Amino acid sequence: MGLLDARITKHNVLVTSVDNVMNWARLSSLWPMGFGLACCAIEMMATNASNYDLERFGIFPRSSPRQSDLMIVAGTVTMKMAERVVRLYEQMPEPRYVLSMGSCSNCGGPYWQHGYHVLKGVDRVIPVDVYVPGCPPRPEALIGGLMKVQELIRMEQIGLSRAEALKKLEEKSVDPGRLIEEARKGAKAS
Amino acid sequence: MISPAVEKARVVWSVISEKFGDAVSPLDENPTMPFFEVTRPELWLDIALFMRDNPKLRFNYMACLSGVDYPEEGKLGIVCNLESLGEHGYTIAVKVKCDREGGVIPSVSRVWKTADWHEREAYDMFGMTFSGHQDMRRILCPEDWEGFPLRKDYQVQENYHGIKVPY
Numbered sequence: 001m002g003l004l005d006a007r008i009t010k011h012n013v014l015v016t017s018v019d020n021v022m023n024w025a026r027l028s029s030l031w032p033m034g035f036g037l038a039c040c041a042i043e044m045m046a047t048n049a050s051n052y053d054l055e056r057f058g059i060f061p062r063s064s065p066r067q068s069d070l071m072i073v074a075g076t077v078t079m080k081m082a083e084r085v086v087r088l089y090e091q092m093p094e095p096r097y098v099l100s101m102g103s104c105s106n107c108g109g110p111y112w113q114h115g116y117h118v119l120k121g122v123d124r125v126i127p128v129d130v131y132v133p134g135c136p137p138r139p140e141a142l143i144g145g146l147m148k149v150q151e152l153i154r155m156e157q158i159g160l161s162r163a164e165a166l167k168k169l170e171e172k173s174v175d176p177g178r179l180i181e182e183a184r185k186g187a188k189a190s
Numbered sequence: 191m192i193s194p195a196v197e198k199a200r201v202v203w204s205v206i207s208e209k210f211g212d213a214v215s216p217l218d219e220n221p222t223m224p225f226f227e228v229t230r231p232e233l234w235l236d237i238a239l240f241m242r243d244n245p246k247l248r249f250n251y252m253a254c255l256s257g258v259d260y261p262e263e264g265k266l267g268i269v270c271n272l273e274s275l276g277e278h279g280y281t282i283a284v285k286v287k288c289d290r291e292g293g294v295i296p297s298v299s300r301v302w303k304t305a306d307w308h309e310r311e312a313y314d315m316f317g318m319t320f321s322g323h324q325d326m327r328r329i330l331c332p333e334d335w336e337g338f339p340l341r342k343d344y345q346v347q348e349n350y351h352g353i354k355v356p357y
Contacts, residue, residue, distance in 0.1 A: 079350050080332050112357045116339045116346040117331065120357045 019157045026069065026095070027153040030146065033068035033088065034061030038075025040102040040136040047139040059146060065091040070149065072142075073128075076104040076111065077119040089126045095156075097149050100128045101142060103135045110135070129166070192219075199224035199282050202274075205246050210237055223271070225283035234286050235296040235322070241272065242301055249274045249282075252302035257312030261342045264290045266318045270298070270305075288318050297323035315340035 036044055048054050048061060062068045065088045077085060089098070100122050103109030108120035122128060129152055132145035148169075155168040196219045203217040203226055214237070215227040228234045241249040253271040260267060267287035274280040288295050297320035299306040309320045310329040317338035319326055328335065336347045346355050 079335075079353065079355065082353060083351065108357060116344070116355070119353065120355075124353055 022158075023153050023156055026156075027150040029058040030070045030097070030149060030153075031062045031068050032059060032070040032072045032099075033065050033092070034063050035088070036072075036074040037077060037081060038102075038104065040074035040104070043136040043139060044072055044074040044101065044142060047142045052139040052143065054143070054146070057143075057146065057150075065089075066093065068092050069095070070097045070099060070146075071126075072099045072101050073105040073122045074101040074136075076109065077122050077125075078117050079119055080117070082119045082122075082125050085122065086125050095162075097130075097152070098122075098126055098128045099130045099132065099145050099149055101132045101134075101145065102137055103133065106131050106133065127162075129162075193221040195281060196221055196224050198278075198280050202241075202247060202280050202282050205244065206237065206241065209240060213237070223281070223283045225269070225285055227285040227287070231286050231288055231295055235298060235301070237284075238298040238301045246278075247274060247280065248276065248278055249280065251275050252298075252304040252308075255305050255308035255312065257316040257318070257340065258285075259290075259316055259341050260287070261290070263287075266290050266293050266316050268295060268309075268312055268318075293318040294321050295319075296321050299323050314338070317341065 036042075046052065048059075054060060059070075065071075069092075071085075071089060071092065073085065089096070100106050104111065104118065105122040108115060108118050111118035112120055119125065130145050130148045132141050134141050137145070151173075152165060152169050155165040155172065157165075160168075199217060199219070203214070203224075206226075207214050210233060213228060213230040213233045215229050217224055217226050228237060241247050249272045251273040253273050255268055255270045258267045258269060265287045266289070267285055270284045270286075272282055272284060286295050295318055297305065297309055299309055299320070300322070306323070306325070307329060309323055310325070310327060313319060313326060314328040314330050315338055327333065331339065332350075335350070337344055339346075348355060
Protein backbone atom coordinates (compact mmCIF):
# COMPACT_ATOMS: atom_id res chain seq x y z
CA MET A 1 0.00 0.00 0.00
CA GLY A 2 1.33 3.42 -0.94
CA LEU A 3 1.66 6.28 1.47
CA LEU A 4 -1.09 8.33 -0.14
CA ASP A 5 -3.57 5.51 0.37
CA ALA A 6 -3.10 5.79 4.12
CA ARG A 7 -5.90 7.42 5.99
CA ILE A 8 -5.58 11.13 6.54
CA THR A 9 -7.50 12.45 9.49
CA LYS A 10 -9.41 15.70 9.41
CA HIS A 11 -6.59 17.49 11.20
CA ASN A 12 -4.26 16.67 8.33
CA VAL A 13 -2.40 14.24 10.51
CA LEU A 14 -0.88 11.31 8.75
CA VAL A 15 0.30 8.38 10.76
CA THR A 16 3.04 6.28 9.26
CA SER A 17 6.56 5.13 9.93
CA VAL A 18 9.65 7.21 9.24
CA ASP A 19 10.86 4.44 6.91
CA ASN A 20 7.72 4.76 4.85
CA VAL A 21 8.07 8.51 4.46
CA MET A 22 11.73 8.31 3.55
CA ASN A 23 11.23 5.47 1.12
CA TRP A 24 8.28 7.21 -0.49
CA ALA A 25 10.28 10.41 -0.92
CA ARG A 26 13.23 8.57 -2.40
CA LEU A 27 11.37 6.36 -4.80
CA SER A 28 9.16 9.18 -6.02
CA SER A 29 12.04 11.34 -7.15
CA LEU A 30 14.68 9.01 -8.54
CA TRP A 31 17.03 11.25 -10.41
CA PRO A 32 19.25 9.35 -12.81
CA MET A 33 22.53 10.71 -14.04
CA GLY A 34 22.18 11.90 -17.62
CA PHE A 35 24.77 9.82 -19.40
CA GLY A 36 24.58 7.17 -22.06
CA LEU A 37 27.26 5.00 -23.60
CA ALA A 38 25.80 3.37 -26.72
CA CYS A 39 22.56 2.45 -28.48
CA CYS A 40 20.82 1.71 -25.15
CA ALA A 41 21.12 5.42 -24.47
CA ILE A 42 18.88 6.12 -27.46
CA GLU A 43 16.27 3.85 -25.94
CA MET A 44 16.77 5.52 -22.56
CA MET A 45 16.25 8.94 -24.15
CA ALA A 46 13.11 7.66 -25.84
CA THR A 47 11.90 6.54 -22.43
CA ASN A 48 12.60 9.99 -21.02
CA ALA A 49 10.77 11.68 -23.89
CA SER A 50 7.08 12.34 -24.19
CA ASN A 51 5.84 8.95 -25.45
CA TYR A 52 6.91 7.09 -22.33
CA ASP A 53 7.35 10.16 -20.13
CA LEU A 54 9.49 9.09 -17.17
CA GLU A 55 8.66 12.30 -15.40
CA ARG A 56 5.36 10.79 -14.32
CA PHE A 57 7.52 8.61 -12.04
CA GLY A 58 9.44 11.64 -10.84
CA ILE A 59 12.40 10.48 -12.87
CA PHE A 60 14.31 13.00 -14.87
CA PRO A 61 17.99 13.10 -15.75
CA ARG A 62 20.43 15.31 -13.90
CA SER A 63 23.59 16.65 -15.42
CA SER A 64 25.80 16.06 -12.42
CA PRO A 65 26.59 12.88 -10.49
CA ARG A 66 26.41 14.96 -7.31
CA GLN A 67 22.69 15.53 -7.85
CA SER A 68 21.87 11.97 -8.89
CA ASP A 69 20.46 9.01 -6.98
CA LEU A 70 20.54 6.53 -9.81
CA MET A 71 23.07 5.57 -12.45
CA ILE A 72 21.58 3.98 -15.56
CA VAL A 73 24.51 2.30 -17.27
CA ALA A 74 23.03 2.46 -20.75
CA GLY A 75 25.35 0.80 -23.21
CA THR A 76 28.68 -0.87 -23.88
CA VAL A 77 31.24 -0.14 -21.20
CA THR A 78 34.70 -0.15 -22.75
CA MET A 79 37.82 -0.70 -20.70
CA LYS A 80 38.65 2.95 -21.24
CA MET A 81 35.23 4.05 -19.99
CA ALA A 82 35.16 1.63 -17.04
CA GLU A 83 37.45 3.79 -14.94
CA ARG A 84 35.38 6.88 -15.74
CA VAL A 85 32.20 5.03 -14.76
CA VAL A 86 33.79 4.18 -11.42
CA ARG A 87 34.78 7.79 -10.90
CA LEU A 88 31.25 9.00 -11.69
CA TYR A 89 29.80 6.39 -9.36
CA GLU A 90 32.11 7.50 -6.57
CA GLN A 91 30.97 11.10 -7.04
CA MET A 92 27.33 10.20 -6.45
CA PRO A 93 26.00 10.81 -2.93
CA GLU A 94 24.56 7.89 -1.01
CA PRO A 95 22.05 6.29 -1.09
CA ARG A 96 22.78 5.54 -4.72
CA TYR A 97 21.43 2.90 -7.04
CA VAL A 98 22.79 1.35 -10.20
CA LEU A 99 20.65 0.01 -13.01
CA SER A 100 22.54 -1.93 -15.66
CA MET A 101 20.65 -1.51 -18.93
CA GLY A 102 21.12 -3.97 -21.77
CA SER A 103 23.23 -7.02 -22.49
CA CYS A 104 26.50 -5.12 -22.93
CA SER A 105 26.60 -3.63 -19.48
CA ASN A 106 25.08 -6.79 -17.97
CA CYS A 107 27.71 -9.21 -19.27
CA GLY A 108 29.51 -7.87 -22.34
CA GLY A 109 26.67 -8.75 -24.71
CA PRO A 110 27.74 -9.51 -28.29
CA TYR A 111 31.32 -8.53 -27.38
CA TRP A 112 31.71 -11.21 -24.73
CA GLN A 113 34.29 -13.25 -26.68
CA HIS A 114 36.10 -11.14 -29.24
CA GLY A 115 35.48 -7.70 -27.82
CA TYR A 116 38.94 -7.24 -26.35
CA HIS A 117 38.14 -3.65 -25.38
CA VAL A 118 34.78 -4.29 -23.69
CA LEU A 119 34.26 -4.70 -19.98
CA LYS A 120 32.37 -7.98 -19.55
CA GLY A 121 29.72 -6.62 -17.23
CA VAL A 122 29.70 -3.33 -15.36
CA ASP A 123 29.29 -5.30 -12.11
CA ARG A 124 33.02 -6.01 -12.36
CA VAL A 125 33.68 -2.43 -11.32
CA ILE A 126 30.58 -1.14 -9.49
CA PRO A 127 27.78 -2.89 -7.56
CA VAL A 128 24.61 -3.28 -9.64
CA ASP A 129 21.12 -3.37 -8.09
CA VAL A 130 18.91 -4.10 -11.10
CA TYR A 131 19.76 -5.69 -14.44
CA VAL A 132 17.52 -5.03 -17.44
CA PRO A 133 18.00 -7.59 -20.22
CA GLY A 134 17.59 -6.68 -23.87
CA CYS A 135 19.63 -5.49 -26.81
CA PRO A 136 18.63 -2.76 -26.41
CA PRO A 137 15.73 -3.11 -23.94
CA ARG A 138 12.49 -1.49 -25.04
CA PRO A 139 11.29 1.49 -23.02
CA GLU A 140 8.75 -0.76 -21.30
CA ALA A 141 11.60 -2.97 -20.10
CA LEU A 142 13.53 0.01 -18.79
CA ILE A 143 10.44 1.26 -16.99
CA GLY A 144 10.08 -2.25 -15.55
CA GLY A 145 13.65 -2.02 -14.28
CA LEU A 146 13.08 1.41 -12.81
CA MET A 147 9.98 0.14 -11.03
CA LYS A 148 12.13 -2.67 -9.68
CA VAL A 149 14.47 -0.03 -8.24
CA GLN A 150 11.44 1.61 -6.67
CA GLU A 151 10.42 -1.73 -5.20
CA LEU A 152 13.91 -2.13 -3.81
CA ILE A 153 13.70 1.29 -2.16
CA ARG A 154 10.35 0.30 -0.70
CA MET A 155 12.09 -2.61 1.07
CA GLU A 156 14.57 -0.34 2.79
CA GLN A 157 14.61 0.45 6.48
CA ILE A 158 16.86 2.54 8.65
CA GLY A 159 19.70 0.29 9.75
CA LEU A 160 19.03 -2.26 7.04
CA SER A 161 21.86 -2.87 4.61
CA ARG A 162 21.42 -2.87 0.85
CA ALA A 163 22.13 -6.58 0.70
CA GLU A 164 19.38 -7.23 3.24
CA ALA A 165 16.97 -5.00 1.31
CA LEU A 166 17.74 -6.92 -1.87
CA LYS A 167 17.16 -10.19 -0.05
CA LYS A 168 13.83 -8.88 1.23
CA LEU A 169 12.90 -7.83 -2.29
CA GLU A 170 13.70 -11.31 -3.54
CA GLU A 171 11.56 -12.92 -0.87
CA LYS A 172 8.63 -10.59 -1.49
CA SER A 173 8.80 -10.71 -5.26
CA VAL A 174 5.62 -11.72 -7.01
CA ASP A 175 5.64 -14.20 -9.86
CA PRO A 176 4.32 -12.16 -12.79
CA GLY A 177 3.33 -15.31 -14.70
CA ARG A 178 0.50 -15.99 -12.27
CA LEU A 179 -0.78 -12.39 -12.49
CA ILE A 180 -0.69 -12.48 -16.30
CA GLU A 181 -2.58 -15.78 -16.27
CA GLU A 182 -5.22 -14.32 -13.97
CA ALA A 183 -5.59 -11.23 -16.16
CA ARG A 184 -6.04 -13.44 -19.22
CA LYS A 185 -8.70 -15.50 -17.52
CA GLY A 186 -10.48 -12.32 -16.44
CA ALA A 187 -10.36 -10.98 -20.00
CA LYS A 188 -11.89 -14.17 -21.36
CA ALA A 189 -14.69 -14.12 -18.82
CA SER A 190 -15.69 -10.56 -19.67
CA MET B 191 35.84 -7.49 -71.59
CA ILE B 192 38.10 -5.34 -69.46
CA SER B 193 36.32 -3.27 -66.89
CA PRO B 194 36.80 0.52 -67.14
CA ALA B 195 38.31 0.52 -63.64
CA VAL B 196 41.07 -1.85 -64.75
CA GLU B 197 41.66 0.15 -67.91
CA LYS B 198 42.12 3.35 -65.91
CA ALA B 199 44.29 1.59 -63.36
CA ARG B 200 46.57 0.39 -66.19
CA VAL B 201 47.12 4.00 -67.23
CA VAL B 202 47.93 5.00 -63.65
CA TRP B 203 50.26 2.07 -63.13
CA SER B 204 52.18 2.70 -66.36
CA VAL B 205 52.81 6.34 -65.40
CA ILE B 206 54.09 5.29 -61.98
CA SER B 207 56.20 2.34 -63.15
CA GLU B 208 57.75 4.47 -65.87
CA LYS B 209 59.11 6.74 -63.16
CA PHE B 210 59.87 4.22 -60.40
CA GLY B 211 60.68 1.05 -62.35
CA ASP B 212 60.96 -2.05 -60.20
CA ALA B 213 60.00 -0.23 -57.00
CA VAL B 214 56.41 -1.12 -57.84
CA SER B 215 55.04 -4.59 -58.54
CA PRO B 216 53.01 -5.51 -61.64
CA LEU B 217 49.39 -4.38 -61.50
CA ASP B 218 46.88 -6.83 -60.04
CA GLU B 219 44.04 -6.46 -62.53
CA ASN B 220 41.13 -7.59 -60.42
CA PRO B 221 37.95 -5.77 -61.45
CA THR B 222 36.95 -4.82 -57.93
CA MET B 223 39.94 -2.80 -56.84
CA PRO B 224 43.06 -2.97 -58.99
CA PHE B 225 46.20 -2.60 -56.92
CA PHE B 226 49.96 -2.69 -57.02
CA GLU B 227 52.48 -3.19 -54.26
CA VAL B 228 55.38 -0.93 -53.42
CA THR B 229 58.21 -3.48 -53.38
CA ARG B 230 60.71 -0.95 -52.02
CA PRO B 231 58.85 0.56 -49.05
CA GLU B 232 61.48 3.23 -48.49
CA LEU B 233 60.26 4.86 -51.72
CA TRP B 234 56.60 4.93 -50.64
CA LEU B 235 56.69 8.61 -49.64
CA ASP B 236 58.21 9.62 -53.00
CA ILE B 237 55.65 7.53 -54.87
CA ALA B 238 52.84 9.10 -52.84
CA LEU B 239 54.06 12.62 -53.57
CA PHE B 240 54.44 11.74 -57.25
CA MET B 241 50.91 10.32 -57.36
CA ARG B 242 49.49 13.43 -55.74
CA ASP B 243 51.41 16.07 -57.69
CA ASN B 244 51.91 14.61 -61.16
CA PRO B 245 49.43 16.34 -63.51
CA LYS B 246 48.73 13.04 -65.25
CA LEU B 247 47.59 11.45 -61.99
CA ARG B 248 46.50 14.03 -59.38
CA PHE B 249 45.54 11.58 -56.65
CA ASN B 250 44.08 14.28 -54.44
CA TYR B 251 42.02 12.08 -52.14
CA MET B 252 42.90 9.24 -49.80
CA ALA B 253 39.68 7.33 -49.20
CA CYS B 254 41.08 4.84 -46.70
CA LEU B 255 44.23 3.40 -45.22
CA SER B 256 43.86 -0.01 -43.57
CA GLY B 257 46.31 -2.28 -41.80
CA VAL B 258 46.70 -5.96 -42.69
CA ASP B 259 48.45 -8.85 -40.95
CA TYR B 260 50.18 -11.54 -43.05
CA PRO B 261 51.39 -14.06 -40.46
CA GLU B 262 52.48 -16.68 -43.06
CA GLU B 263 54.83 -14.18 -44.67
CA GLY B 264 55.92 -12.70 -41.35
CA LYS B 265 54.76 -9.31 -42.58
CA LEU B 266 52.44 -6.48 -41.72
CA GLY B 267 51.07 -4.17 -44.36
CA ILE B 268 48.84 -1.30 -45.27
CA VAL B 269 46.36 -0.92 -48.09
CA CYS B 270 45.73 2.64 -49.29
CA ASN B 271 42.67 3.38 -51.38
CA LEU B 272 43.49 6.43 -53.41
CA GLU B 273 41.27 8.41 -55.70
CA SER B 274 41.85 11.15 -58.19
CA LEU B 275 38.72 13.22 -58.01
CA GLY B 276 38.05 15.67 -60.82
CA GLU B 277 39.35 15.45 -64.38
CA HIS B 278 40.83 11.90 -64.23
CA GLY B 279 38.53 9.95 -61.94
CA TYR B 280 41.17 7.30 -61.23
CA THR B 281 40.82 4.81 -58.39
CA ILE B 282 43.59 2.49 -57.29
CA ALA B 283 44.85 0.70 -54.21
CA VAL B 284 48.45 0.64 -53.10
CA LYS B 285 49.91 -1.96 -50.75
CA VAL B 286 53.02 -1.49 -48.66
CA LYS B 287 54.46 -4.20 -46.44
CA CYS B 288 56.97 -4.26 -43.62
CA ASP B 289 58.39 -6.78 -41.13
CA ARG B 290 56.03 -8.16 -38.54
CA GLU B 291 58.31 -7.28 -35.64
CA GLY B 292 59.66 -3.74 -35.51
CA GLY B 293 58.43 -2.97 -39.02
CA VAL B 294 58.54 0.61 -40.25
CA ILE B 295 56.63 2.19 -43.14
CA PRO B 296 57.21 5.78 -44.29
CA SER B 297 54.32 8.01 -43.22
CA VAL B 298 52.25 9.77 -45.86
CA SER B 299 50.35 11.87 -43.31
CA ARG B 300 51.94 15.01 -44.76
CA VAL B 301 50.84 14.02 -48.27
CA TRP B 302 47.21 13.29 -47.42
CA LYS B 303 45.98 14.54 -44.04
CA THR B 304 43.55 11.62 -43.90
CA ALA B 305 46.53 9.35 -43.36
CA ASP B 306 47.30 10.95 -39.98
CA TRP B 307 44.58 9.21 -37.97
CA HIS B 308 44.43 6.18 -40.26
CA GLU B 309 48.12 5.47 -39.70
CA ARG B 310 47.63 5.87 -35.97
CA GLU B 311 44.82 3.35 -36.17
CA ALA B 312 46.96 0.90 -38.15
CA TYR B 313 49.68 1.30 -35.53
CA ASP B 314 47.18 0.84 -32.70
CA MET B 315 45.72 -2.35 -34.17
CA PHE B 316 48.79 -3.97 -35.83
CA GLY B 317 51.91 -2.42 -34.34
CA MET B 318 53.88 -1.19 -37.34
CA THR B 319 55.28 2.32 -36.93
CA PHE B 320 55.18 5.08 -39.50
CA SER B 321 58.42 7.01 -39.82
CA GLY B 322 57.97 10.75 -40.14
CA HIS B 323 54.53 10.74 -38.51
CA GLN B 324 54.21 13.77 -36.25
CA ASP B 325 52.08 12.10 -33.55
CA MET B 326 52.64 8.33 -33.46
CA ARG B 327 50.39 7.33 -30.55
CA ARG B 328 47.60 4.84 -30.09
CA ILE B 329 44.28 6.31 -31.19
CA LEU B 330 41.54 3.95 -29.91
CA CYS B 331 42.99 1.67 -27.23
CA PRO B 332 44.23 3.17 -23.97
CA GLU B 333 47.83 4.39 -24.06
CA ASP B 334 49.02 1.60 -21.77
CA TRP B 335 47.22 -1.24 -23.57
CA GLU B 336 49.31 -4.36 -24.19
CA GLY B 337 49.53 -5.95 -27.62
CA PHE B 338 47.95 -5.16 -30.96
CA PRO B 339 44.35 -6.42 -31.12
CA LEU B 340 43.88 -7.08 -34.84
CA ARG B 341 46.92 -9.33 -35.25
CA LYS B 342 45.88 -12.89 -36.06
CA ASP B 343 47.68 -14.34 -33.03
CA TYR B 344 46.46 -11.70 -30.56
CA GLN B 345 45.67 -12.87 -27.05
CA VAL B 346 43.89 -10.40 -24.84
CA GLN B 347 45.64 -9.43 -21.62
CA GLU B 348 44.35 -10.90 -18.35
CA ASN B 349 44.09 -7.65 -16.41
CA TYR B 350 43.83 -3.99 -17.15
CA HIS B 351 44.35 -1.71 -14.12
CA GLY B 352 43.22 -4.55 -11.88
CA ILE B 353 40.05 -5.25 -13.88
CA LYS B 354 39.70 -8.73 -15.39
CA VAL B 355 39.50 -8.42 -19.18
CA PRO B 356 38.47 -11.84 -20.60
CA TYR B 357 34.92 -13.09 -20.10
